[in-house]
Amino acid sequence: MGSGGLEAVAPTYLALDYAYKLRKQVACSVYIFHGNLSLAADRLEELYQAGRSAGVEFYRYQEPLLIDDQGGHKRIVYRDPFLPKHFPPLDIKVDQVVIAEDFLPPLEIRQIAALTGLMVGSDGFLSLERLPGISGQTNRPGIYCVGMAHGPARILELWDEIEAVRMDLLVKDMSIKAARDSAKISLFTQKKATAGKAAGLVAQVDPSRCALCLTCLRLCPHRAIELNECPERIDRGQLYQQTAWIHPLACQGCGICFAECPAQAINLVDLSTQNANEDLILLLYENGQLYRQGKQNQDSIERGLKKPVFSLLSLACSQSGFLAASSLPLIKLADDASYSNQLLAEVRVQAVPCAGQIDELMVLQSLSAKVDAVLVWPCYPEACHHRYGNLRARHRLRLTERRLGEIGLSERIAVAPLSGLSQSQLLDSITKMIDRLKLSKPVVIKKT
Numbered sequence: 001m002g003s004g005g006l007e008a009v010a011p012t013y014l015a016l017d018y019a020y021k022l023r024k025q026v027a028c029s030v031y032i033f034h035g036n037l038s039l040a041a042d043r044l045e046e047l048y049q050a051g052r053s054a055g056v057e058f059y060r061y062q063e064p065l066l067i068d069d070q071g072g073h074k075r076i077v078y079r080d081p082f083l084p085k086h087f088p089p090l091d092i093k094v095d096q097v098v099i100a101e102d103f104l105p106p107l108e109i110r111q112i113a114a115l116t117g118l119m120v121g122s123d124g125f126l127s128l129e130r131l132p133g134i135s136g137q138t139n140r141p142g143i144y145c146v147g148m149a150h151g152p153a154r155i156l157e158l159w160d161e162i163e164a165v166r167m168d169l170l171v172k173d174m175s176i177k178a179a180r181d182s183a184k185i186s187l188f189t190q191k192k193a194t195a196g197k198a199a200g201l202v203a204q205v206d207p208s209r210c211a212l213c214l215t216c217l218r219l220c221p222h223r224a225i226e227l228n229e230c231p232e233r234i235d236r237g238q239l240y241q242q243t244a245w246i247h248p249l250a251c252q253g254c255g256i257c258f259a260e261c262p263a264q265a266i267n268l269v270d271l272s273t274q275n276a277n278e279d280l281i282l283l284l285y286e287n288g289q290l291y292r293q294g295k296q297n298q299d300s301i302e303r304g305l306k307k308p309v310f311s312l313l314s315l316a317c318s319q320s321g322f323l324a325a326s327s328l329p330l331i332k333l334a335d336d337a338s339y340s341n342q343l344l345a346e347v348r349v350q351a352v353p354c355a356g357q358i359d360e361l362m363v364l365q366s367l368s369a370k371v372d373a374v375l376v377w378p379c380y381p382e383a384c385h386h387r388y389g390n391l392r393a394r395h396r397l398r399l400t401e402r403r404l405g406e407i408g409l410s411e412r413i414a415v416a417p418l419s420g421l422s423q424s425q426l427l428d429s430i431t432k433m434i435d436r437l438k439l440s441k442p443v444v445i446k447k448t
């Protein structure tokens with residue numbers, strides 16, 4: 001038998017089945033040599049138990065087996081990986097050796113992968129994302145792969161896979177229709193300086209604004225954007241009759257296209273039913289310490305304490321900075337009646353699905369909304385869940401910082417990459433910003 005895991009499902013099934021039948025029907029010893037015997041598939045464990053009860057013997061090996069033909073008999077020499085290294089190899093004499101069949105991927109797999117952007121594994125078959133509870137999902141959300149395209153599999157499992165994919169598509173389709181029916185308005189249509197929900201966002205193109213520059217097609221890390229014919233343009237007899245189109249199943253709502261579209265033709269539509277408060281955390285800063293406030297206390301500064309000296313806004317990636325802020329200990333300082341000092345700073349931490357969504361307008365609108373400074377907390381460079389959203393954000397915000405510098409406000413923005421466990425770096429980035437603000441002159445940005 002092969003040494004693989006799931007890719008060895010078909011050989012494993014056949015070996016277990018034939019060994020069991022042979023042992024039951026013929027008076028002979030049956031041995032199965034296996035590498036990493038994986039039984040995580042339908043009915044394999046059952047067959048394995050039946051074989052063991054019938055007397056089939058199982059031997060594990062790591063180093064290659066030596067099969068020695070001794071004229072009429074064969075000798076299998078192997079090392080038992082559970083015995084000490086110095087232990088000599090073991091051998092078993094047998095009359096017949098049956099070797100598992102190997103499955104080779106069809107040549108077309110590489111062509112399909114090149115056309116669709118799907119990933120090919122080291123075995124030459126299409127790769128699947130190993131996501132809990134999701135079957136057949138490839139690296140391109142919205143494109144599924146079942147059966148032999150992702151490796152040897154039995155026909156019975158094919159139907160199970162198809163059914164699982166059908167159910168997944170049904171659920172996604174229902175949630176998209178439900179969201180459309182409830183006609184939720186995009187949080188971002190006017191490019192407000194509010195960040196999106198950590199889940200449930202889908203990008204949509206407004207064809208009347210799309211300039212066909214293809215920026216979004218190039219930048220989407222999930223290859224969710226295509227060019228489609230646009231009926232309105234065709235009706236109007238326009239020269240260019242296509243528009244960018246975003247597949248709602250493939251879009252992961254990272255917002256990179258939204259931030260980069262030069263024509264502001266992309267909106268992020270909220271399909272989730274999540275409570276907006278779950279994307280917002282209030283931190284209070286005093287004496288070099290951070291206090292995370294309960295959600296119900298978000299207005300309590302105004303009610304219980306004087307307005308803090310500095311007010312900061314943090315736009316935090318939901319996969320890193322927001323997680324770090326969420327795991328700070330919860331201390332309801334604003335509820336403490338004995339506490340009457342003026343706080344040094346409050347930090348409103350707003351989750352964004354990906355830092356790649358943060359654009360210059362979002363930062364400028366935050367600064368004009370009585371926020372003294374904006375902190376951006378993306379993931380570390382190699383850790384972005386949307387491949388390079390954090391790098392796009394860094395590049396974009398460097399330009400923003402330069403432009404703010406032209407009006408003497410460059411110290412009002414800082415980018416600090418974090419992980420979900422980086423509470424000390426999070427505190428450090430706030431402390432540094434407050435130190436900068438203490439040295440800076442007050443500047444009032446007037447709305448025009």
Ligand code: SF4
Nearest residue numbers: 210211213214216261
């Ligand atoms: S980036 Fe904007 S303008 Fe350019 S193709 Fe995409 S939607 Fe159209």
Ligand code: SF4
Nearest residue numbers: 220251252254255257
């Ligand atoms: S929001 Fe992200 S995943 Fe969706 S289309 Fe835009 S870039 Fe692609």
